[in-house]
Amino acid sequence: MALPIQEIKWRFSRRRTWAPFLSACGLAMLLIPAASLQSAFASDGDPEKGRAIYEKRCSWCHGLEGAGDGPAAEFLNPPPRDLTFGLYKWKSTPFDEYSPSGEDFERMIAGDGSHAGISGWNGMSGTSMPGWGDVMGPEETRHMAAYMRSLSGLENAEMPAISLAGRIRPGPESIERGRVLFKDRCAECHGLNGRGDGAKKLRDDWGARTWPRDLTKGWTFRMGSGPEDIYTRVTVGIPGTQMPSFADPSSKKAMTEEERWDVANYAATLDEPSRRPIPEAVVKAVKVEGGLPLAHSDKLWDSAPEADYFLFPQIIAGEKAFTPSLDSISVKAVHNGNEIAFLLEWNDPTNSMPWDPKAVEVADGPLFPDGAAIQFPAGEVKGGRPYFGMGDGRKPVEIWHWRSPESEFEKDTFGVLEAKGFERMTRKTVPETAGFEARGVYDNGRWRVVMKGPLNHENGPLFEEGSFTPIAFALWDGSNGDNKGKHVMTGWEWARLEKEAPGPSYMWPLAAGGFVLAAELLWLFLKRGRKD
Amino acid sequence: MRLFKFIAINLFFYALLKAPGLLAGKPIPSSVITMYMFFIVVTVLLVMTITDEGANELFAPLRSLLEDPSRSLARNILFVLLPIGAALSVYYSAAEPAPPFELRSAHPAPPGAVRAYGKAYELDGLENPLRPLEREDPAAFKEMVREGGEVYFRNCLFCHGAKLDGRGHYAHAMDPLPMPFTGSDTIAQLKESYLFWRIVRGGPGLPREGGPNISAMPAWEDELTEEEVWKVILFIYDYTGNRPRSWKD
Numbered sequence: 041m042a043l044p045i046q047e048i049k050w051r052f053s054r055r056r057t058w059a060p061f062l063s064a065c066g067l068a069m070l071l072i073p074a075a076s077l078q079s080a081f082a083s084d085g086d087p088e089k090g091r092a093i094y095e096k097r098c099s100w101c102h103g104l105e106g107a108g109d110g111p112a113a114e115f116l117n118p119p120p121r122d123l124t125f126g127l128y129k130w131k132s133t134p135f136d137e138y139s140p141s142g143e144d145f146e147r148m149i150a151g152d153g154s155h156a157g158i159s160g161w162n163g164m165s166g167t168s169m170p171g172w173g174d175v176m177g178p179e180e181t182r183h184m185a186a187y188m189r190s191l192s193g194l195e196n197a198e199m200p201a202i203s204l205a206g207r208i209r210p211g212p213e214s215i216e217r218g219r220v221l222f223k224d225r226c227a228e229c230h231g232l233n234g235r236g237d238g239a240k241k242l243r244d245d246w247g248a249r250t251w252p253r254d255l256t257k258g259w260t261f262r263m264g265s266g267p268e269d270i271y272t273r274v275t276v277g278i279p280g281t282q283m284p285s286f287a288d289p290s291s292k293k294a295m296t297e298e299e300r301w302d303v304a305n306y307a308a309t310l311d312e313p314s315r316r317p318i319p320e321a322v323v324k325a326v327k328v329e330g331g332l333p334l335a336h337s338d339k340l341w342d343s344a345p346e347a348d349y350f351l352f353p354q355i356i357a358g359e360k361a362f363t364p365s366l367d368s369i370s371v372k373a374v375h376n377g378n379e380i381a382f383l384l385e386w387n388d389p390t391n392s393m394p395w396d397p398k399a400v401e402v403a404d405g406p407l408f409p410d411g412a413a414i415q416f417p418a419g420e421v422k423g424g425r426p427y428f429g430m431g432d433g434r435k436p437v438e439i440w441h442w443r444s445p446e447s448e449f450e451k452d453t454f455g456v457l458e459a460k461g462f463e464r465m466t467r468k469t470v471p472e473t474a475g476f477e478a479r480g481v482y483d484n485g486r487w488r489v490v491m492k493g494p495l496n497h498e499n500g501p502l503f504e505e506g507s508f509t510p511i512a513f514a515l516w517d518g519s520n521g522d523n524k525g526k527h528v529m530t531g532w533e534w535a536r537l538e539k540e541a542p543g544p545s546y547m548w549p550l551a552a553g554g555f556v557l558a559a560e561l562l563w564l565f566l567k568r569g570r571k572d
Numbered sequence: 573m574r575l576f577k578f579i580a581i582n583l584f585f586y587a588l589l590k591a592p593g594l595l596a597g598k599p600i601p602s603s604v605i606t607m608y609m610f611f612i613v614v615t616v617l618l619v620m621t622i623t624d625e626g627a628n629e630l631f632a633p634l635r636s637l638l639e640d641p642s643r644s645l646a647r648n649i650l651f652v653l654l655p656i657g658a659a660l661s662v663y664y665s666a667a668e669p670a671p672p673f674e675l676r677s678a679h680p681a682p683p684g685a686v687r688a689y690g691k692a693y694e695l696d697g698l699e700n701p702l703r704p705l706e707r708e709d710p711a712a713f714k715e716m717v718r719e720g721g722e723v724y725f726r727n728c729l730f731c732h733g734a735k736l737d738g739r740g741h742y743a744h745a746m747d748p749l750p751m752p753f754t755g756s757d758t759i760a761q762l763k764e765s766y767l768f769w770r771i772v773r774g775g776p777g778l779p780r781e782g783g784p785n786i787s788a789m790p791a792w793e794d795e796l797t798e799e800e801v802w803k804v805i806l807f808i809y810d811y812t813g814n815r816p817r818s819w820k821d
Contacts, residue, residue, distance in 0.1 A: 096811075097734075100721060100722075100724075100725040100729075100734070101725065101729075101734065110725065111721075111722040111725045111726050112725035112726060112729050115726065115729075115730070158744050159596055159739060159743065159744045159749065160733065160737075160739030160740070160741075160743050160744050161744060166741065167741055168729060168730070168734055168740070168741045169734070170733060170734050170735050170737075170739065172735070175735055319593075319599055319747075320599065320601070320671070322671055349745075350744055350745035351745055352742040352745035352746055352788075353730075353742060355730055355731075355742070355790075356788055356790045357790055357791075357794070362730070367745075423780075424674060424780065424785055425674075425785050425786070426785060427776065427784070427785045428785060428786055428788075429788075432776070435785075508671045508672055530745065531746060531747050531786055531788065532785075532786055534671040534672075536669075536671070546663075548662050548663075549659040549660065549662045549663035550659060551662075552658045552659050552661075552662040553655040553656060553658050553659030553662075554655070555658070556654050556655040556658040556659075557654075557655040560651050560654065560655070
């Protein structure tokens with residue numbers, strides 16, 4: 041994606057030496073039109089007051105001098121911004137304008153409410169940058185913004201945001217035009233279905249790994265997921281990354297204003313809000329007749345409701361996964377009284393198959409297979425569940441572990457293990473002979489893995505119809521360096537074996553209604569008796 | 573009207589219990605809400621019927637509904653609706669049974685002694701060895717706090733957050749949520765020795781009522797030195813403006 045102007049402007053800031061820094065500042069100053077009005081807004085805050093706040097709150101990640109090199113920086117991806125360059129990812133000013141708007145600065149610092157509903161997501165969601173609005177208040181936020189600007193010589197830059205006046209409503213025609221454009225301009229990185237699976241190795245201007253946004257997860261967008269927000273991103277680009285501005289006329293992929301609205305309208309339809317995890321989701325294993333499917337495409341799965349969970353990286357013990365690439369998983373389950381089958385689905389930018397040149401290219405370091413695991417308590421749960429991190433010596437867990445194939449000539453592997461804590465694992469059975477099976481299929485940025493096994497087996501989880509069984513999940517993204525203890529996971533969740541095929545029973549409601557009616561009649565009867 | 577007041581008070585408490593789920597996305601488990609509401613309704617009922625007049629006044633509207641001949645229409649409607657309501661509520665609760673809930677104490681009682689770093693620490697009377705610097709050498713104390721901050725942001729940030737509010741960037745995926753240090757109801761109520769225990773022994777070192785099986789807190793004894801632990805304790809009190817409770821309190 042060749043974009044000369046931006047390439048030149050952003051690339052020179054690649055190395056951390058003084059020369060590019062100075063030229064960046066110089067260029068930034070040039071870019072500020074001489075006639076630009078110095079709005080009172082910009083000089084509202086006091087940078088000296090901002091500095092004091094900065095040292096207490098911000099220096100830990102962004103560094104004492106603002107160079108993005110605080111003590112936390114090496115554990116974070118995306119890394120903390122280097123504030124001395126003044127190059128900001130989330131801005132609403134035109135692509136050829138270096139500085140974000142005054143409002144952009146304040147929003148970066150204070151955060152916003154667009155993610156209300158997900159605990160703690162009020163800043164740059166999915167990163168370590170929280171929204172500081174509740175701590176700082178509007179006045180301190182302005183001081184902070186003034187200090188941030190002073191770090192990169194942007195004190196007086198005050199450009200308005202791009203105009204949204206040409207908005208095209210997201211009707212079917214606009215969306216259809218957008219679909220065609222998306223395939224041509226966006227799918228290269230974001231994938232045909234928008235799952236971020238273009239399989240290109242992307243780095244930002246500082247050399248940090250970046251992943252194209254998974255557009256099906258609207259709730260993860262840092263600056264909103266409505267058509268207007270997407271239009272702004274497509275028009276402005278994400279400076280410092282390989283997300284270009286499609287308004288830049290010198291780009292081969294440039295789009296007109298109408299086209300950018302069309303593509304934004306289409307991209308907004310890719311969102312799958314039903315897969316957004318909600319707290320306390322339960323895996324409900326629906327009871328079905330006959331054999332259980334090993335194919336993810338089987339119609340039987342349509343009868344099972346989906347449970348979605350957020351994943352957190354293993355940062356508890358051993359080798360820690362500080363920069364995870366997978367963030368949620370969708371689960372379905374069916375059972376027939378003898379066997380249970382789980383369908384795990386998650387979006388992953390690559391298939392991590394070593395004979396696929398794309399997977400090899402994208403891999404960060406050595407390429408490992410992808411993997412998925414389900415964990416249950418081994419045996420009955422008495423006096424509390426086992427330790428969620430692979431059990432402990434007193435309370436072991438059973439783990440169903442699937443791994444993608446390691447070579448073109450092998451199949452995916454499946455193991456049933458017993459664990460009594462980290463790295464205290466023993467292989468339990470030969471899965472095939474004991475009736476366990478698993479199969480994974482990768483398609484356009486999504487893994488679909490079915491694992492099935494007998495409901496009741498020796499020292500396995502205790503499943504009873506109508507009751508709850510603890511269950512936990514883990515995923516490995518081999519192209520992100522995930523292997524062994526380095527992975528993402530959930531804590532203990534709950535699975536429940538439904539008693540019958542869908543459709544709750546009417547017996548108990550009728551009984552309850554009848555009981556109340558009987559009580560009423562009895563009362564009337566007694567009342568009448570007393571009157572007589 | 574007294575009956576109206578009775579309903580309003582109970583609704584107020586119900587709204588309070590529901591608020592964390594509706595506003596912050598972290599609901600209180602429904603089984604806990606049911607349990608609390610049971611005690612709330614019973615308590616409010618007890619208080620409001622403590623005198624005979626009060627009780628009479630409270631139940632007067634109900635009695636008139638059931639006994640007043642002029643209100644037979646309302647009575648008949650009620651008699652039809654009640655069984656239907658009971659049936660519906662059973663229907664919906666059977667469709668969505670709540671998972672079992674393990675009650676968990678956020679601040680369980682600490683043990684008498686903690687084994688860590690190859691030593692046994694008597695928690696009773698244990699003080700932060702760096703705390704005296706605060707009075708004796710403020711410059712050195714400031715440096716210790718700064719170093720504690722570096723320990724925090726290299727190890728604790730991910731869960732407990734850059735604001736120390738227990739909302740780090742992975743916290744949303746965790747249950748129980750990481751502990752916040754801001755506000756006056758967590759570390760401000762604890763002694764530094766308590767934090768030392770919780771940090772060095774982590775989740776697995778909790779007593780049973782503290783939920784050792786579900787806490788994602790690592791046992792930091794394996795990764796931080798004793799001095800680093802005492803420094804990070806200085807930092808989290810200093811940053812949040814909280815004061816530890818001391819053995820003299």
